Amino acid sequence: MSLPMYWLYSSLLALGLLVTLPYWLLHMLRHGKYRSGLAERLGKVPHRLNIPDAGRKSIIWVHAVSVGEVLAVSRLITEMQARFPKYHVLVSTTTDTGQRLARERFGASNVFYFPLDLGFAIAPYLEKVRPPLVIVAETELWPNFFRLAKRSGAKLAVVNARISDRSFSGYRRFRFLLTDVLKQIDLFLAQADTDRSRLVEIGAPAKRVQVSGNLKFDVSAPSPPPIAASLRTAFEHTGAGPVVVAGSTMEGEEPLLLRAFEIVRASHRKAVMILAPRHPERFEQVADLLASLNMPFWRRSLWSGEDLGGGLLLLDTIGELAAIYALAHLAFVGGSLVEHGGHNILEPAQYGVPVVIGPHYENFRDMVDLFRAADAIRVVGPAELPLCFVDLLSDETERAAIGRRALETARRQTGSTEYTLRALEALLASDERPVVSSSQP
Numbered sequence: 001m002s003l004p005m006y007w008l009y010s011s012l013l014a015l016g017l018l019v020t021l022p023y024w025l026l027h028m029l030r031h032g033k034y035r036s037g038l039a040e041r042l043g044k045v046p047h048r049l050n051i052p053d054a055g056r057k058s059i060i061w062v063h064a065v066s067v068g069e070v071l072a073v074s075r076l077i078t079e080m081q082a083r084f085p086k087y088h089v090l091v092s093t094t095t096d097t098g099q100r101l102a103r104e105r106f107g108a109s110n111v112f113y114f115p116l117d118l119g120f121a122i123a124p125y126l127e128k129v130r131p132p133l134v135i136v137a138e139t140e141l142w143p144n145f146f147r148l149a150k151r152s153g154a155k156l157a158v159v160n161a162r163i164s165d166r167s168f169s170g171y172r173r174f175r176f177l178l179t180d181v182l183k184q185i186d187l188f189l190a191q192a193d194t195d196r197s198r199l200v201e202i203g204a205p206a207k208r209v210q211v212s213g214n215l216k217f218d219v220s221a222p223s224p225p226p227i228a229a230s231l232r233t234a235f236e237h238t239g240a241g242p243v244v245v246a247g248s249t250m251e252g253e254e255p256l257l258l259r260a261f262e263i264v265r266a267s268h269r270k271a272v273m274i275l276a277p278r279h280p281e282r283f284e285q286v287a288d289l290l291a292s293l294n295m296p297f298w299r300r301s302l303w304s305g306e307d308l309g310g311g312l313l314l315l316d317t318i319g320e321l322a323a324i325y326a327l328a329h330l331a332f333v334g335g336s337l338v339e340h341g342g343h344n345i346l347e348p349a350q351y352g353v354p355v356v357i358g359p360h361y362e363n364f365r366d367m368v369d370l371f372r373a374a375d376a377i378r379v380v381g382p383a384e385l386p387l388c389f390v391d392l393l394s395d396e397t398e399r400a401a402i403g404r405r406a407l408e409t410a411r412r413q414t415g416s417t418e419y420t421l422r423a424l425e426a427l428l429a430s431d432e433r434p435v436v437s438s439s440q441p
Contacts, residue, residue, distance in 0.1 A: 005177065009143055010118055017116070036096050037113030043121035045128045049090065050109040057088045061131040061154075063114055064091060066098035068344060069137040071322075072160050072215045074105055075417050083421055084428070090129060097280065101319055117142040126152045133428055135159055139167070139199075146184040155427055157187040159420055160215045163198040164341060165362040171202040179203030187427050189420055192366040212423065213416030214367065221350050224323040227300065231274075231313075231327055240270050240309035242329035242393050245353075247321045248278040248343040249334035253358075254286055256337055258293060260386040261312070268393060270309035276321045278334060278343070283316040290314065326351045329399065330392055336360050337382055342368070345377065349410045354402035356380060356388055370413070376405035 040046055051059065062077060064070045070093060077089050091106055092114040093099045102111040115121035122145050134154045139161045149156060163171065171178060182204040189212035190196040200206045235241055244264065246257050254275065261273045277286050290297045296311035300320075303313060315321060325331055331348035333355060335341060341363035345355050349371070356378045361368045371377040380388045392399050 005180075006143060006147060013117060037099065040113035041116055041121065043115055043124045045124050046112055048109050049112055049128075050088070050107075051090075051128060052088050057086060059129050059131045060084070060087045060089050060133045060135065061125075061129055062089060062091045062135045062137070063140065064093055064098060064102065064137040065114075065140055066093065066095040067101050069093075069160075070098050070101045070105065071219055071344075073135075073137045075218050075220065076159070076215055076420055077106065079417055079421055080424070083425070087133075087428075090131075097318055104319065115145075117144045119144055119148060122148050126154075133157065133424070135424070138162055141178070141181060143181045146181060150184045155186045156184055157189070157424060157427060158185055159189045159212070159424075160416070161188050161190045161199060162192075162195045162363075163202070165365070166341065168198050168202070171198075175202050187423060189423055194366060210423070212419045213413060215416045215420065216344060216346050216367075217410055217413040218415070218417040219346070219350075221326070222322050224326065225320050227317075227320060228323050228327060230305065231308075231324070234305055234308065235272070235327070238270075238307040238309055240272050240307060242268055243272045243274065243327050244330050244332065244389065244393075245274045245276070245321075245325050245328035245348070246332040247276045247325065247334060247347070249275065249286075249332075250278055250338050250340050251282065251285075252338040253334050254289055256382045256385060257332065258290075258295065258312075260389050263386040264389050264393060265310060267390060271393070272308045272310075273312045274315055274324060274327070275312055276315035276324070280316075280318060283314070287314055287316070322347045325353055328353045330354055330356065330389065332356045335363075337385070345371065346410055349376070349403075349406040352400075352403040352407040354378070354392060354399050355406060356385070356392070358382070358385075371406060371409055374405050374409045376402060376409045378402070 060080065062073060064073050077091065081089055089110065091102050091111045093102050093111065094114050099111065099113060115125055126148060130152065131154050134149050134156050136158045137160055139158060146156060182202070185204065186208060188199055188204055188209040190199060190209060191214045193211055196209050196211050199209050235243065244261065249257065257275065264271050275286065277283060287299060290312065298306060298308065298311065298313050300313055300315045300317055315324065325348040328348060331353045333343050333345050333348065335343045337358035339360050342357060342361035345357060345364065345367065348355050357368065359379060359381055368377065372379065378388055
């Protein structure tokens with residue numbers, strides 16, 4: 001974009017924020033959203049940040065929007081800290097949930113909120129941090145941030161890049177504006193060939209885009225929280241089970257899942273469902289739904305060892321779902337029965353747990369297609385969901401086979417972290433933008 005276009009973009013963004021200010025204020029007051037880190041978003045660099053003295057270490061700035069992106073780059077960051085001892089890594093996030101997880105993983109002194117994409121908010125960070133390299137996870141396009149980071153002397157890399165079906169249609173309409181924005185990026189590392197093609201089609205220079213695989217395949221299973229051991233012990237002592245874990249559910253999915261669970265309970269009297277809504281602000285809404293159905297349920301935050309057989313546990317906490325999948329005989333991954341595009345299926349698959357999803361998985365199409373080709377997942381619509389649950393829970397041999405194929409499929413796709421590290425190492429060492437191939441690792 002030309003400088004006048006950047007000014008126009010900044011003016012429209014500022015106007016949009018002003019017009020929607022009542023919306024943000026309402027959510028701050030009602031749900032506490034967006035209140036955390038407000039000063040940081042407006043450009044106040046927090047004193048807690050561990051910024052090494054000039055000449056001691058340079059800083060690599062990694063931006064990961066939310067929980068999914070933080071998880072995706074966690075191993076990459078750990079490896080970078082070991083592989084690049086001359087650099088210190090700072091991490092920014094956009095969402096509160098991503099911020100909490102990043103602080104748990106990397107320490108509060110190394111994590112902050114990403115500033116608004118306006119010059120007055122971005123400039124203080126670039127002046128204080130002075131990163132020689134900025135890494136953005138997946139594909140967040142921030143015109144002002146890219147332009148100002150580039151002007152400050154930073155090299156820019158987008159890792160684990162993907163372009164969803166929904167984003168692609170929008171980006172194509174604005175290709176004439178995006179081309180100049182994407183030219184600011186020195187290196188794109190795309191998840192799959194489809195993502196590479198889409199990046200090039202919307203204006204990314206082809207010689208800077210390569211396929212590195214999906215970092216999420218390299219994410220190790222998290223250490224189980226204490227609740228996991230407590231639940232396992234409770235299930236063993238009370239004979240509760242089989243266990244269905246329904247994770248990352250979205251509005252409109254819980255009624256369908258509860259209906260399926262009612263049918264499961266008809267043939268499995270001691271069955272348990274662990275239900276984990278995607279967004280914390282919906283915990284109360286889902287609790288109200290469960291209460292209205294007179295279904296026996298417990299909130300994880302209040303559960304104290306009661307027999308869960310024939311009932312439901314509402315996982316009203318953050319950061320525990322990934323490890324809880326290990327307890328499941330069967331997992332459902334949400335955002336897929338409604339038109340939301342799906343969520344990450346690897347968290348249950350890495351435990352060898354058979355996974356069921358709905359038909360809306362556009363955001364993870366390549367990953368799901370890979371699992372479908374290996375007969376390592378079940379994709380069903382709302383009408384087929386109850387029968388699918390009942391059939392799989394009644395057939396231990398089939399469940400085990402699907403779970404085993406899922407685990408094997410996930411393991412075959414590892415290697416993206418090492419490939420990404422090599423590419424970033426070359427970028428740091430180069431004085432000019434690299435010419436890269438499009439081959440996979």
